[in-house]
Amino acid sequence: xxxxxxxxxxxxxxxxxxxxxxxxxxDLQNKNxxxxxxxxxxxxxxxxxxxxxxxxxxxxxxxDALYNDFRKAPLQTDFSETYPVVAESRLFNSNxxxxxxxxxxxxxxxxxxxxAKIEFEPKGRILLLTPWNYPFQIPLKNLIxxxxxxxxxxxxxxxxxxxxxxLVKEIVxxxxxxxxxxxxTGDMAVSQEILKLRYDHIHFTGSPAVGKIIMRIASENLxxxxxxxxxxxxxxxDETANIKKAARNIIWSKYLNNGQTCVASDYVYxxxxxxxxxxxxMREQIKKAFGENAQKDxxxxxxxxxxxxxxxxxxMDEAISKGAKVENGATVDASENYIAxxxxxxxNTDMALMKEEIFGPVLPVLxxxxxxEVLRFxxxxxxxxxxxxxxxxxxxxxxxxxNTTSGAVCINESMIHNxxxxxxxxxxxxxxxxxxxxLYGFKEFSNEKAVLKAWNAPSDLLTPPxxxxxxxxxxxxxxxx
Numbered sequence: 499x500x501x502x503x504x505x506x507x508x509x510x511x512x513x514x515x516x517x518x519x520x521x522x523x524x525d526l527q528n529k530n531x532x533x534x535x536x537x538x539x540x541x542x543x544x545x546x547x548x549x550x551x552x553x554x555x556x557x558x559x560x561x562d563a564l565y566n567d568f569r570k571a572p573l574q575t576d577f578s579e580t581y582p583v584v585a586e587s588r589l590f591n592s593n594x595x596x597x598x599x600x601x602x603x604x605x606x607x608x609x610x611x612x613x614a615k616i617e618f619e620p621k622g623r624i625l626l627l628t629p630w631n632y633p634f635q636i637p638l639k640n641l642i643x644x645x646x647x648x649x650x651x652x653x654x655x656x657x658x659x660x661x662x663x664x665l666v667k668e669i670v671x672x673x674x675x676x677x678x679x680x681x682x683t684g685d686m687a688v689s690q691e692i693l694k695l696r697y698d699h700i701h702f703t704g705s706p707a708v709g710k711i712i713m714r715i716a717s718e719n720l721x722x723x724x725x726x727x728x729x730x731x732x733x734x735x736d737e738t739a740n741i742k743k744a745a746r747n748i749i750w751s752k753y754l755n756n757g758q759t760c761v762a763s764d765y766v767y768x769x770x771x772x773x774x775x776x777x778x779x780m781r782e783q784i785k786k787a788f789g790e791n792a793q794k795d796x797x798x799x800x801x802x803x804x805x806x807x808x809x810x811x812x813x814m815d816e817a818i819s820k821g822a823k824v825e826n827g828a829t830v831d832a833s834e835n836y837i838a839x840x841x842x843x844x845x846n847t848d849m850a851l852m853k854e855e856i857f858g859p860v861l862p863v864l865x866x867x868x869x870x871e872v873l874r875f876x877x878x879x880x881x882x883x884x885x886x887x888x889x890x891x892x893x894x895x896x897x898x899x900x901n902t903t904s905g906a907v908c909i910n911e912s913m914i915h916n917x918x919x920x921x922x923x924x925x926x927x928x929x930x931x932x933x934x935x936x937l938y939g940f941k942e943f944s945n946e947k948a949v950l951k952a953w954n955a956p957s958d959l960l961t962p963p964x965x966x967x968x969x970x971x972x973x974x975x976x977x978x979x
Contacts (some may be wrong), residue, residue: 517691524695526677527623527650527819534649535620539598542646548902549642549673550587557671562635563661567633568835570621570755570799577894577955578704579634582853582917586639589919589936590646600949608979610765612952618916618944620648627689627712629703630802631655631758631857634705634792637666638953641679643939644701654692658802695719698743699943703760704728705855713931724932724942727925728855731904732876733886733912734893736869736894737769737775743910744888745779748861749787751886752913753839757859758801758806761906761913763883765845765858767872772866777843777863784826784839792827793836801835801858809836810837812856820849825863830852847875869894873901879930881905886912905929 513913543946551943553560560580570579585759603614628637637653644651652733655663660683665679674680682692693712703726704710735744751763759825768776784792792798801807811830814837818824827840837859845852845862852862866872876882885904889895905925906915907928915921922933932942959971 630658633659647943738890739888794950
């Protein structure tokens with residue numbers, strides 16, 4: 499998903515969604531805000547269950563759409579696109595009644611004669627700006643959370659995945675009336691027009707650069723935002739690690755979706771004593787995963803388009819020209835936007851691929867002897883969305899975890915925290931603002947409203963004219979309460 503900060507006046511939208519249609523839907527949803535707010539939790543869950551049912555009924559169509567957009571294997575689509583939506587639906591159906599209950603707040607003696615609670619109410623109008631790399635999972639998972647909280651929702655999917663975006667629109671229309679949820683398809687001009695409207699919360703998934711633009715636009719109306727961004731998620735493989743297991747898991751993290759995953763292992767720091775073993779295991783495990791030629795393997799998808807292919811190829815070529823050694827891959831086919839699963843060693847931190855998020859199937863491998871040097875490098879850069887540690891040493895695990903900051907840490911595993919029930923998903927500063935999934939998604943789309951009810955107002959004793967009793971009361975509060 500990409501957007502720009504401003505749009506030209508009187509812009510002509512050359513897509514299937516015209517400005518008048520956007521305004522029509524926006525007006526319908528505005529008029530339905532109170533109805534949605536008053537919709538019971540049971541009624542919201544009925545719709546979410548219906549969405550789950552329709553998703554499962556369209557399993558083959560989802561597989562076809564993702565294959566047509568960037569040759570994602572059907573099995574990969576099942577576990578990385580369809581299953582997360584189904585799992586989120588079931589999580590909400592099991593927990594929403596409890597999550598949405600008002601929470602009583604204890605009453606201190608200072609406020610005797612009153613009680614207080616926190617109620618959850620919907621924020622109102624929600625805009626979901628969703629990306630192309632997981633074009634089915636991300637819009638529908640966030641829709642579930644936003645709808646469960648009682649909001650009306652507009653979804654703008656990416657124009658880079660037309661088959662999947664079209665299917666998302668069709669599935670949503672089967673379940674929700676457009677005055678509750680609507681999908682607006684189209685190009686960047688449509689995004690510009692949508693962003694001119696006022697929302698109560700904007701949820702954006704994409705790059706930090708575009709996230710900054712969205713945040714600036716939202717600030718015009720002091721609209722709250724959730725920004726799921728990215729960055730360079732490091733992986734550390736220490737001298738105690740199970741190297742074979744580490745290589746296998748890193749391959750899963752790096753080459754799933756052709757590396758186009760915000761929490762993919764962006765680069766690896768491996769202890770110098772284990773570097774040769776690690777590189778050899780990477781070669782062997784890549785061959786085991788994708789065969790002799792990944793281009794012919796059905797489990798290996800493609801870069802989303804020629805622009806992103808050229809960007810990643812450029813990073814790889816620049817590193818090789820400056821001395822990086824090709825340990826595996828580095829073959830390309832522009833006609834298919836194909837880049838082989840690539841491992842580069844002899845990489846240094848001055849190379850471009852160590853300065854920007856790679857978002858493709860190229861893995862830089864660096865070595866270290868002093869873990870403090872690695873941590874200094876990580877901490878000198880933007881806080882990552884995730885950090886992965888492969889180690890058999892509890893001491894090393896704790897030292898790295900407690901001396902870095904990241905959205906998440908996985909130890910002896912990569913990436914699966916994204917689907918782990920009960921964990922928040924999100925970054926820190928440049929890698930993201932706010933959290934998603936489950937309870938955290940429900941809260942993100944809700945206003946936690948303080949409600950206090952008083953029978954005998956404590957403030958009566960503190961209202962002018964002040965008396966000796968007032969002074970005695972304040973003295974007692976300062977001394978004892």
